[in-house]
Amino acid sequence: MAIDYSKATGTGSSSGAPGGGGGGLLKPSIITAIIGGVIGWLVGHWIGNSFTQGYQQVQGSGSNDIAEILGYIGMVIGWFAGLGALNYPIKKMFGAEPEADEPVTEKGWTKYFRYTLDHKTVGVQYLFGMLIYFFTAGLLALAIRTELLSPTYHIWSPDTYIEIVGEHGTMMMMMMTSVVLGPFGNYVVPLMIGTKRVAFPRLEALSFWFTPISYFILLSGLWQGGFQSGWTGYAPLSVQQGVGQDTYILGFGLQGLSMVCASTNIVATIINYRAPGMSWSRLPVMGWSMLSLGFTMILSIPVLIDGLYVLALDRTAQTALLYSGHGGSSFLWENLFWFFGHPEVYLLAIPGFGLVAEIIPVFARKPVFAYKTSAAGFIGLAILSFFVWQHHLFQSGMNPDMRPLFMLTTELISIPTGFIYLVGMGTLWRARIRLTTPMLFMLGVYFNFLFGGLTGVYVSDVPINVTVHGSFFVMAHFHYTIMGGVIFAFFGAIYYWTPLVTGYQLSEKLGKIHFWTMIVFFNSTFMPLFAVGLLGMPRRVFEYAHRLQFLNQWVSVSAYLLGASLLFFAITFVWQLAVTRRPTVRNPWGSRSLEWFVESYPPPAYNFKRVPVVLSWPYEYGDANALPVADIVNETKDLDPVGRA
Amino acid sequence: MSHNALDDSRSVEATRKVIPKLIALWIVTSLIASLLVWFVLGPHLPPGRMTDQAAGAQFDIRFVSTLVPPVLFFIWIFFGYSLIKWRVKPGEDPLAPAADFRGNSKAQGAWYIITTVVVLFLAAFGTYYLVVPAGAGGGEGPSPIWTPGVKNMLQVQVIAQQWRFTYRWPQFGGMETTSIFLPVNTEIQFNVTSLDVIHDFWAYQLGVKADANPDVNNVAFTKTQQLGRFTVRCDELCGVWHGAMYNYGYVVSQAQFQQWATQMETQNAAVTKLLPKYSTTYTPSYAGNGGGYYPPQDPNANL
Numbered sequence: 001m002a003i004d005y006s007k008a009t010g011t012g013s014s015s016g017a018p019g020g021g022g023g024g025l026l027k028p029s030i031i032t033a034i035i036g037g038v039i040g041w042l043v044g045h046w047i048g049n050s051f052t053q054g055y056q057q058v059q060g061s062g063s064n065d066i067a068e069i070l071g072y073i074g075m076v077i078g079w080f081a082g083l084g085a086l087n088y089p090i091k092k093m094f095g096a097e098p099e100a101d102e103p104v105t106e107k108g109w110t111k112y113f114r115y116t117l118d119h120k121t122v123g124v125q126y127l128f129g130m131l132i133y134f135f136t137a138g139l140l141a142l143a144i145r146t147e148l149l150s151p152t153y154h155i156w157s158p159d160t161y162i163e164i165v166g167e168h169g170t171m172m173m174m175m176m177t178s179v180v181l182g183p184f185g186n187y188v189v190p191l192m193i194g195t196k197r198v199a200f201p202r203l204e205a206l207s208f209w210f211t212p213i214s215y216f217i218l219l220s221g222l223w224q225g226g227f228q229s230g231w232t233g234y235a236p237l238s239v240q241q242g243v244g245q246d247t248y249i250l251g252f253g254l255q256g257l258s259m260v261c262a263s264t265n266i267v268a269t270i271i272n273y274r275a276p277g278m279s280w281s282r283l284p285v286m287g288w289s290m291l292s293l294g295f296t297m298i299l300s301i302p303v304l305i306d307g308l309y310v311l312a313l314d315r316t317a318q319t320a321l322l323y324s325g326h327g328g329s330s331f332l333w334e335n336l337f338w339f340f341g342h343p344e345v346y347l348l349a350i351p352g353f354g355l356v357a358e359i360i361p362v363f364a365r366k367p368v369f370a371y372k373t374s375a376a377g378f379i380g381l382a383i384l385s386f387f388v389w390q391h392h393l394f395q396s397g398m399n400p401d402m403r404p405l406f407m408l409t410t411e412l413i414s415i416p417t418g419f420i421y422l423v424g425m426g427t428l429w430r431a432r433i434r435l436t437t438p439m440l441f442m443l444g445v446y447f448n449f450l451f452g453g454l455t456g457v458y459v460s461d462v463p464i465n466v467t468v469h470g471s472f473f474v475m476a477h478f479h480y481t482i483m484g485g486v487i488f489a490f491f492g493a494i495y496y497w498t499p500l501v502t503g504y505q506l507s508e509k510l511g512k513i514h515f516w517t518m519i520v521f522f523n524s525t526f527m528p529l530f531a532v533g534l535l536g537m538p539r540r541v542f543e544y545a546h547r548l549q550f551l552n553q554w555v556s557v558s559a560y561l562l563g564a565s566l567l568f569f570a571i572t573f574v575w576q577l578a579v580t581r582r583p584t585v586r587n588p589w590g591s592r593s594l595e596w597f598v599e600s601y602p603p604p605a606y607n608f609k610r611v612p613v614v615l616s617w618p619y620e621y622g623d624a625n626a627l628p629v630a631d632i633v634n635e636t637k638d639l640d641p642v643g644r645a
Numbered sequence: 646m647s648h649n650a651l652d653d654s655r656s657v658e659a660t661r662k663v664i665p666k667l668i669a670l671w672i673v674t675s676l677i678a679s680l681l682v683w684f685v686l687g688p689h690l691p692p693g694r695m696t697d698q699a700a701g702a703q704f705d706i707r708f709v710s711t712l713v714p715p716v717l718f719f720i721w722i723f724f725g726y727s728l729i730k731w732r733v734k735p736g737e738d739p740l741a742p743a744a745d746f747r748g749n750s751k752a753q754g755a756w757y758i759i760t761t762v763v764v765l766f767l768a769a770f771g772t773y774y775l776v777v778p779a780g781a782g783g784g785e786g787p788s789p790i791w792t793p794g795v796k797n798m799l800q801v802q803v804i805a806q807q808w809r810f811t812y813r814w815p816q817f818g819g820m821e822t823t824s825i826f827l828p829v830n831t832e833i834q835f836n837v838t839s840l841d842v843i844h845d846f847w848a849y850q851l852g853v854k855a856d857a858n859p860d861v862n863n864v865a866f867t868k869t870q871q872l873g874r875f876t877v878r879c880d881e882l883c884g885v886w887h888g889a890m891y892n893y894g895y896v897v898s899q900a901q902f903q904q905w906a907t908q909m910e911t912q913n914a915a916v917t918k919l920l921p922k923y924s925t926t927y928t929p930s931y932a933g934n935g936g937g938y939y940p941p942q943d944p945n946a947n948l
Contacts, residue, residue, distance in 0.1 A: 159885045230882045236859065237842040237884055324860035325928050330843055331858075365743040370753055395845065396856040397786040397837075397863035403775065408768040418760045421720060422753065428727035430655045430744035435732060443724070450720055454713050461771040463705045463781035466854045467692050470845060470880035534691045534706070536849040538880045541888035545876075590740040622745025 028084030030113040030212075037213065040078020045071035063243040065315045068224075072217055072250040079213050083115040085206060115209060117201035120603060123187025124501065125208050127494070130182055133175040133215055134487070135570065140168035142563050145556040151544045161542045163226025163244070170231040170248060171218055174255040175211065176482065177297075177344060178262060179490050180351030182208065185266050185290045188497060191595035192284045194275025194614060194630060196606040199268035203261040210258035218251030230540060232341070235322035235333040239314045246315065253308045256301045259347075263297035266290050275594075275630070277614030284593060284618050285374050289354020292378035293347055296385060300343035307336035334396060338389035345478065346385040350378050352449075352486035353420045355493050356442045360427050362591045363439040367619040369426025373419045380416030388413060394465045403462050410460035417453055421446065436589070437511030441492025444519045448484025452477055455530065473533025476526045484522060491518070491569065499584035502577055503601040503641065510572045517565035524558035586641040592629050593618045601641040608632065654730060655744050663726070671715070671722050678714035683707065692852050695875060695896060697868040698782030699852030705774050705781075709767075784837060784855025784863035787925070793866050798832040801825070804927070805837070805844035805857035808886035810877055817906050819923040820913045825877070825894035828902035829869050837863040838926045845880035848894065856881055862925035869896045 048067025080086055091098045106114075111121055112128075143164050147155045156164065186208075190198050198204055221227055225244040229237045233252075238245050270291050274283070283291075311333065313319045320326030322333045353374075361368045368374065390398060390406040424446055433439070455477040458464045468474055491514070499505050528551045535551075537544045544552065576582070587596040594614070598607060612630040620626035628634065653659055687707040694700040733739045775781050780791040802813040804821070813821045827833060837846045839857035846865075847854045850873065855865040879890035897905070910917075921927060 158888065162882075162885055162887065228882070228884050228887075232882070234843050234881065237882070240842060240884075324858075365740065367745065367747045369746075370748045373748075373753060395784045395854045397784045397858055397861050400780065400785040400788075400790050403783075404768075404772040407771050407775075411764045411768040411771075414764050415757075415760050418756065422756045425720070425723050425727070426749065426752070428724065428731070430657075430660055430746075431727065431731050432655075432737070432739065432741060432743035433728060433732045434739050435728070443728070446720070446724065450717065454716060457767060458706065458709055461705060461709060461767065462775045462783060463702055463771060463778070464709065466698070466781055466783045466852060467702050467706065467849075469854060470847070536691065536876060536878070538847065538878050540882045541878075543888050543891075619747075622742045624742050 028082065028087075028115060029110070030083070032084075033079045033082035033209075036078035036080075036082025037075045038078070040074035040076070040081070041071045042074070043078075044074020047074070065243060065246055065312075068243045068246040069250065069312060069316060072246065075217070076213055076250075076254065080206075080209065083209055085115045085202075085209065088202065115205050117205055118605070119186050119190050119198045119201065119204060120501075120607075122204050122208050123183050126178065126182030126186060126211075127501075129208065129211050129215075130175065130179045130490075131570070133171060133211070134179070135566070136215075136219070137168050137171040137175070138563060138566060140164050140171070142559060144168060145559040147542055148544070148552045149556050151546050151549050151552070154542060156542070158542055159226070159228065162228045162230075162540065163222060165540050166227050166230045166248070167218065167222060170252060171215070172482075173231050173344065174218075174252050175215065176486065177255075177259055177347045178207075178211070179348075179486060180355060180493070181259075181262055181266060181290065181293060182211075183490075184286075184355070184493050184497065185293075185351070186262070187501060188595050189266065189284075189287060189290055190269060190273070191598065191603060191607055192593055192618075193270060193273065193278050193287060194594050194608065194612045195269065195273035196608055196611065197273070198265055199272055200261075200265040204265045207258045207262035207265065210254045210261070214251045214254035214258065217247050217254065221245075221247030221251070232337060233311065233333070234337075235311060235314065235330050238311055238333075239322055246312075249308045249312050249315075253305055256305045256308070259297045260301050263294035263301075267294035267298065270294075275612050275614050277630070279614075281371075282614060282617050284358055285368060285371065285378075286354040286358040288375040289350050289357070289378045292382040293350045293354075296343050296347055296350070296382045299386070300340045300347075303336055304340035304344075307333060307340070310336070331396070331398070334393055335389070338392045339386075342389040342392065343382075343385040345481070346381050348482050348486045349417075349449075350381055352445060352489035353381075354378065355489040356445050357420065357423050357427075358593075359438055359442050359492065359496055360424060361619050361621055362589050362593075363434045363436055363442075364427050364431035365590075365621045366427055366431045367617070367622055369423050369429070370419070371619070374423045377416040377419030377423070380419070381413065384409060384413045384416065391460055391465075394462050395469050407460055407462050411457070414453065414457070421450075436495075437506070437508055437515060438492045438496035438589070440512065440515045441488050441495065444488045444515065445485050445492075447519070448480055448488060448522065451527070452480030452482075452484055455480065468533055470538055471533035472529045472537045472539060475539050476529035476533060479526045479529075484526070488519075488522075491515075494573070496589065497595075498577075499588050499641075500595060500598075500601050500603070503584055504577060505582050505584040505588060506573070506576055507580075507582075510568075510576070514565060514569045514572070517568065518562065521558050521562035521565055525555055525562050528555050528558075584641060586637070586639065592620060594630055597630065597633050597636045599636055599639055657744075667722055667726055671718050674722070675715040675718045678718065679711045682714060683711045686710070691849075693850050693871075695850045695869065695871045695873055696782070696852050697870060698778055698866070699850060700870070701774060701778040701781055702852045705771075708770070779866040782852040782854065782865055782867050784865050787862045787864065789864045789866070793832050793868065795832045798834045798866070799828065801827070801833055801835050802923070802925075803835055803837040803846045803855075803857065804840060805846060805879065805883075805890075806840040807842065807884050808879070808890040810844075810846065810879075810890070810892060813920075813923060814906065814910075815923045817910045818914070818917055819920065820910050820917045821920055822909050822913065824892070826902055826905045827869055827894065827896050828899040829872055829896050831899070832866065832868045835865045835867070836925055837865065840927060842883050843881050844883045844890070847878045847880040848875050849878065850875035851896075854880060860926050860928055872896050872898065 045067045048070035052064055052066050088098045112125055147161050221244040225242045227241050227245040227248045270287050310321050314322050321328040322330055357374045387409040390402055391410045394403055459477055495506055495511050532548055532551050537548055612632040614630045616627040616629055618629050690703050690706050692699045692702055776791050779793045800815050804811045811821050811823055812825050837855040837857045839859045844857040846857055851867050853865050853867050855863045873896055875894050877892050877894055
């Protein structure tokens with residue numbers, strides 16, 4: 001356990017970030033990164049074209065995947081060079097000792113556009129990044145729903161429509177995996193466990209800066225014919241596609257690298273950087289969820305990257321690993337993809353559950369119920385998630401012997417999921433409940449996920465799967481678990497931690513309007529889709545039976561209203577942070593968790609003046625005489641959090 | 646902690662009295678809802694009863710749907726009661742401690758046991774209804790292990806390609822048709838394959854779904870029981886016209902089927918001669934014959 005591995009200064013500084021010192025426009029930032037990216041792309045693309053000179057089938061095909069992929073790889077290298085992220089490792093490689101600086105203490109808003117080693121800055125970068133990615137993918141969802149207003153009349157051409165479907169699915173699935181780990185895992189968890197710094201600040205920063213370039217590459221696919229394989233990228237369709245498919249490979253792969261970096265850092269931080277007294281039995285439940293999430297990411301993402309590498313080989317080096325006609329197998333991709341893909345679903349669920357179990361006790365004034373069970377639930381979900389992937393392939397022609405086994409393992413995953421409901425029900429029992437905005441969102445998770453979980457039983461049951469596989473029923477099911485789960489938890493967490501992160505309190509009234517409109521229109525959007533799927537409508541189609549028109553129109557209108565609710569959030573959130581700026585009071589929710597006992601909101605550089613000593617469990621809400629959570633509580637409790645006189 | 650600080654509504658005694666009432670409410674509401682699901686909604690649930698497999702799927706959906714209300718109402722009633730009863734009232738100190746307990750071994754134990762038993766039961770239920778109706782209409786791959794045990798099944802080969810389905814009939818001279826008619830009261834074996842990318846043969850009302858993979862024969866069984874029209878849709882994303890890859894088939898009387906098949910065999914005789922020999926799979930030729938999608942400049946073309 002530990003402590004402060006910093007240099008003699010004891011500040012926990014990490015050397016090597018490029019933010020320090022002057023330099024004006026040439027100071028590494030997002031601007032130099034863009035310049036570097038453009039140069040890198042040109043160089044990579046030129047090399048690719050040079051390599052392929054004389055290969056008639058490439059020249060004649062109208063697309064050069066080698067130049068495309070090398071262009072993007074060059075762009076990524078240029079991007080990180082422009083950010084200054086390569087300075088430290090290159091200097092080290094050549095035996096130089098990079099000069100130490102204090103990037104963590106950089107002031108002003110420009111730090112958010114730089115490669116920084118401060119976990120709180122990275123958390124804020126992630127927060128706004130994730131909101132941008134979520135809203136972009138959300139707009140694409142509205143484009144899909146607009147097409148489905150009519151069973152036969154088309155807004156988009158068939159190729160544009162299927163490109164939009166692929167972009168929406170891929171962006172949501174690859175980006176939203178970090179929607180909790182990125183903003184809150186990076187920002188809050190180090191504070192919760194009482195550390196001044198994270199274990200691998202460079203990896204953490206790298207993890208964020210992978211996301212904008214990944215987002216850009218993925219979106220750029222729209223200008224290159226897109227990819228018609230959806231987010232699942234099944235081969236040989238994905239081998240057959242044009243250069244737009246390369247954006248899928250690179251975009252998804254870079255986001256995978258981001259997740260590996262982020263999860264390695266969070267796992268190492270939680271294991272090694274807990275404050276004295278922060279034993280495993282006192283670790284906040286969110287810490288357990290992040291730990292489970294981190295291990296799941298580290299073990300599953302490499303399989304995705306491997307699959308993408310194989311796909312890239314088939315598309316560039318003309319191997320035939322994924323095409324049976326030449327000796328490969330399309331089942332290889334399906335299994336590689338879903339071996340990552342199903343744990344990925346739990347990468348989305350576990351952090352949502354972590355937030356719920358973390359926040360509900362604050363507003364129930366009771367200890368979290370069955371603490372060990374909640375931790376066991378996260379670990380159980382993480383482990384079992386590796387043994388269920390073939391339930392996506394029940395009708396694929398896989399070995400039929402496997403189907404009862406994967407049906408069993410999939411059903412078994414209901415048990416640790418049920419633990420989360422037990423924790424919630426037990427925590428609310430005989431509680432003192434405040435229905436604040438964050439609490440409403442957490443209760444919303446329980447409401448929504450119940451439908452997602454119960455319909456999961458249908459999907460996992462092989463005989464029922466024959467009817468619902470690949471239909472809108474499945475689509476509704478996973479939107480209930482993902483959007484109804486982690487996205488609701490994400491918004492609740494924004495309302496909950498904004499006072500800590502910004503020093504400003506968000507309006508409860510506006511927050512509740514956002515919550516109620518969002519939950520009503522969310523359910524109005526996705527509930528009818530269970531019926532649409534059961535009635536025979538496959539996913540990803542642009543034509544459907546006339547008898548399903550009313551239901552589809554209902555869903556589309558509801559989706560617009562859901563979009564309006566989210567727009568309401570975006571406007572009011574920015575307005576309150578930029579214009580009204582109502583200062584928060586100290587510890588506005590009355591939490592016992594350590595992050596609220598920093599000297600100021602936002603927390604100062606290096607978080608704590610000294611490493612706190614943890615004295616008690618963070619959930620002793622039911623005991624008025626319990627020890628404070630740490631020895632710094634009494635030192636900070638009377639301080640004004642935002643520096644007012 | 647101090648239980649003294651608690652008001653009466655949060656005391657152990659008060660909550661002990663209410664639990665039986667909540668359980669009674671749960672039983673009554675669940676029973677009513679489950680009966681409505683089984684008797685009112687159940688007979689109308691998809692995918693209908695056109696085949697044994699469809700009827701089996703309908704039974705499974707009906708059964709699982711009947712189990713949903715008890716779970717929903719259990720969660721809703723306990724959450725709802727807590728939120729109504731123990732919400733902070735005006736004038737109360739919102740930050741005062743509530744009850745101080747971290748768990749309840751009996752409640753937790755019961756939860757673990759009940760959820761485990763339910764889950765194992767559902768897995769056993771699903772397995773039984775997968776095996777008994779010969780794979781429940783799902784694709785079993787090239788070597789099916791759950792078969793109807795009937796000789797002389799009608800063989801229908803489904804060939805998917807971007808972006809249409811065609812059907813070959815080995816018992817009718819290997820003819821290939823673009824339409825599909827099936828005789829009623831007949832065991833049918835679908836042999837599903839693809840000439841290019843992965844598709845999926847979803848005959849909705851027949852309760853049949855099987856991926857069409859290139860170079861793989863994915864076998865599914867069904868037994869027709871009712872006359873009528875059924876929809877065939879592709880259910881795996883297969884490219885730009887995936888959304889338009891559908892057609893309709895018909896279950897007709899055996900005499901009508903014989904008449905249709907004989908007529909098609911005669912009508913297509915000249916074309917049938919040009920087709921590759923009937924096979925469970927067709928690897929697209931490098932030279933482009935047989936629906937290959939590799940372009941002529943493919944370097945393997947001359948191998």
